[in-house]
Amino acid sequence: MERVLKLEGVGFRYDRLWALRGVDLEVCPGELVGILGPNGSGKSTLLKVADGICIPQKGKVLLGGRPLSGRGRRDVARQVAMVAQENHFRFSFSVMEVVLMGRFAHLGRFHFERPGDVRVAWEALEATRSSELASRSIHELSGGEKQRVLIARALAQEPRVVLLDEPTSFLDLRFKKEIFELVSSLARHKALGVVVVSHDIDLSANYCDRILLLREGRVFAEGPPADVITPGNVEAVYECPVVVDSNPATGAPRVSVL
Amino acid sequence: MKPGSGHLPCKAPLSASRVALVSAGLILILFVTILFSLWMGTADVSMGQLLNLFSGGMEAGDTTRLIVLKIRLPRVLLAGLAGFCLALGGVVFQAILGNPLADPFILGVSSGSALGAVAGIMLGLGFTVGVPLASFGGALLSIALLMAVGTRAMGMESSTILLTGVIINAFFSAVIMFFIATAADDRLHTMLFWLYGDLSQSRMSQSFIVAPAALAAFGILYGYAGHLNLVTAGEDAALQLGVDTQRLKLVCLVLVSLIIGVVVSFSGIIGFVGLMVPHLCRMAFGSDHRMLMPVSALSGAIFLILADTLSRTIISPSELPVGVITAFLGAPFFIYLLRKRGSRWNGS
Numbered sequence: 001m002e003r004v005l006k007l008e009g010v011g012f013r014y015d016r017l018w019a020l021r022g023v024d025l026e027v028c029p030g031e032l033v034g035i036l037g038p039n040g041s042g043k044s045t046l047l048k049v050a051d052g053i054c055i056p057q058k059g060k061v062l063l064g065g066r067p068l069s070g071r072g073r074r075d076v077a078r079q080v081a082m083v084a085q086e087n088h089f090r091f092s093f094s095v096m097e098v099v100l101m102g103r104f105a106h107l108g109r110f111h112f113e114r115p116g117d118v119r120v121a122w123e124a125l126e127a128t129r130s131s132e133l134a135s136r137s138i139h140e141l142s143g144g145e146k147q148r149v150l151i152a153r154a155l156a157q158e159p160r161v162v163l164l165d166e167p168t169s170f171l172d173l174r175f176k177k178e179i180f181e182l183v184s185s186l187a188r189h190k191a192l193g194v195v196v197v198s199h200d201i202d203l204s205a206n207y208c209d210r211i212l213l214l215r216e217g218r219v220f221a222e223g224p225p226a227d228v229i230t231p232g233n234v235e236a237v238y239e240c241p242v243v244v245d246s247n248p249a250t251g252a253p254r255v256s257v258l
Numbered sequence: 259m260k261p262g263s264g265h266l267p268c269k270a271p272l273s274a275s276r277v278a279l280v281s282a283g284l285i286l287i288l289f290v291t292i293l294f295s296l297w298m299g300t301a302d303v304s305m306g307q308l309l310n311l312f313s314g315g316m317e318a319g320d321t322t323r324l325i326v327l328k329i330r331l332p333r334v335l336l337a338g339l340a341g342f343c344l345a346l347g348g349v350v351f352q353a354i355l356g357n358p359l360a361d362p363f364i365l366g367v368s369s370g371s372a373l374g375a376v377a378g379i380m381l382g383l384g385f386t387v388g389v390p391l392a393s394f395g396g397a398l399l400s401i402a403l404l405m406a407v408g409t410r411a412m413g414m415e416s417s418t419i420l421l422t423g424v425i426i427n428a429f430f431s432a433v434i435m436f437f438i439a440t441a442a443d444d445r446l447h448t449m450l451f452w453l454y455g456d457l458s459q460s461r462m463s464q465s466f467i468v469a470p471a472a473l474a475a476f477g478i479l480y481g482y483a484g485h486l487n488l489v490t491a492g493e494d495a496a497l498q499l500g501v502d503t504q505r506l507k508l509v510c511l512v513l514v515s516l517i518i519g520v521v522v523s524f525s526g527i528i529g530f531v532g533l534m535v536p537h538l539c540r541m542a543f544g545s546d547h548r549m550l551m552p553v554s555a556l557s558g559a560i561f562l563i564l565a566d567t568l569s570r571t572i573i574s575p576s577e578l579p580v581g582v583i584t585a586f587l588g589a590p591f592f593i594y595l596l597r598k599r600g601s602r603w604n605g606s
Contacts, residue, residue: 051498053494053497053498072502073497073500073501073502074500076500077498077499077500078500080498081498082498084492084494084495084498087491087492087495088491088492089490089491089492090356090357090358090490090491090492091358091490091540091545092544092545093487093491093545094271096271097271097487097546098491100270100271101487101488101491101495101499102499104484104485104488104499104500104501105499105500107484111483111484111485111548112270112272112273112274112548113270113272114270115270117270118270153499157499
């Protein structure tokens, strides 16, 4: 199967400290990959490397089969979209304007949107069930609404890969579920490669096709959720005693802290 | 309503034709303002005489013609160009530094270029090329200082940058005062002039230098209007949406320094235009830079022509430096902004 995103032996360091030490990752279209690991294990750095914001000192990143290094930001933005952990809008923009920002890499010289761009943005809003928010200000939205709008902006980029950095961290239970359902259905229906960094082991295990467990910048375990989320792996990585049973409804592994 | 059902449920928030329409309206107001300020002044000139002059019906030696074309017109044009550049610089600085309080004056770029100009005069450089170049060098110097001191490895914290600018401003002003205190009497007046912002020495040749620089800079910067929109959503977000932010910052800082340097070398330090005008335009027209840039630049021109007209008529036949007028209006406005918004901007 074709890989939309591939990391080969990627090593990255900030100053002297290596945040990633030889990480391999492959993402196929339509696949939802979860990245788990404790704080400081390199999860966010991994996404930044995949998006070309951090340039790895070792190994390489392939996007749609071509190396990422040396490609312009516009080119990369048409392939990869990121939903970052924190988003501050210093000036007031409407939701539609925010989603249209996703069209930037597709626009011409003076960056005025054509009807086609508006259509793509509108479809992105509908896909994230936020079209009724279109004329609201981004500053007025709740956490869950804002996260949906930012996912819509990522979709408006018409990328092949979407990276999400802890998209559920400030959300309540219902919105956490909603975001994971949204992301997994987008992966399937739009044949996107989706990578989600999360601290929520249970939800990740429930929705992801594959899990990558990171520890100290290395891949500790990788595979289907049931193979990766084992008491041994989770205890070793999070340094905390746990019990793993299965979700009575879905059968996915479920972690309880002791 | 579904897409594909004939027409889109939501139009593009901004179209090129709307920008063109609003800009055309402002250009019209600009021309009326220019006519008005050519008419206003210590010597009486009637509207009839003005219209007569512009329709070519006035003889070459006429006093009115001399007053309007040789004394008032150069000054009005330079005021307009200076306002255009200062407001444009303000918009761009506010976007790339992510702070609504940033402007060329507060960030010390104006005083840096004034210092360059004063140093140029000390060295006896010429007023057509040498002093403007020295002034541009001064503007670049303060930008370089701002970037070196105000940025850390983890990126630009906007309050740090702003404070650095205030300090640079104070330091350069002190250096200028030092030059002035040690200057020979015959150079004193020309130097003092840079501290207050004064358009009374305007000459036509200066506008011929500023105008192409201002228009070229605007043309290039306007090509980055879309980029600036994204940068206001955060530098990382801009990067991942497809903006080369390093290059953008470099282009913007150099171009703004260039036009501010040239303007300051002819007009001295005129404060607060770059702060007030973009802010008012943002309240009226929103945060989209494709609209905000032309609207602010044109409004800046209108505003400074009016301020300068006021400065030369308010205590007629004497004159005030125009910087006094803008500071009178600007300082209270700055305090209002600080009280209302703090140092951050959370939308209107």
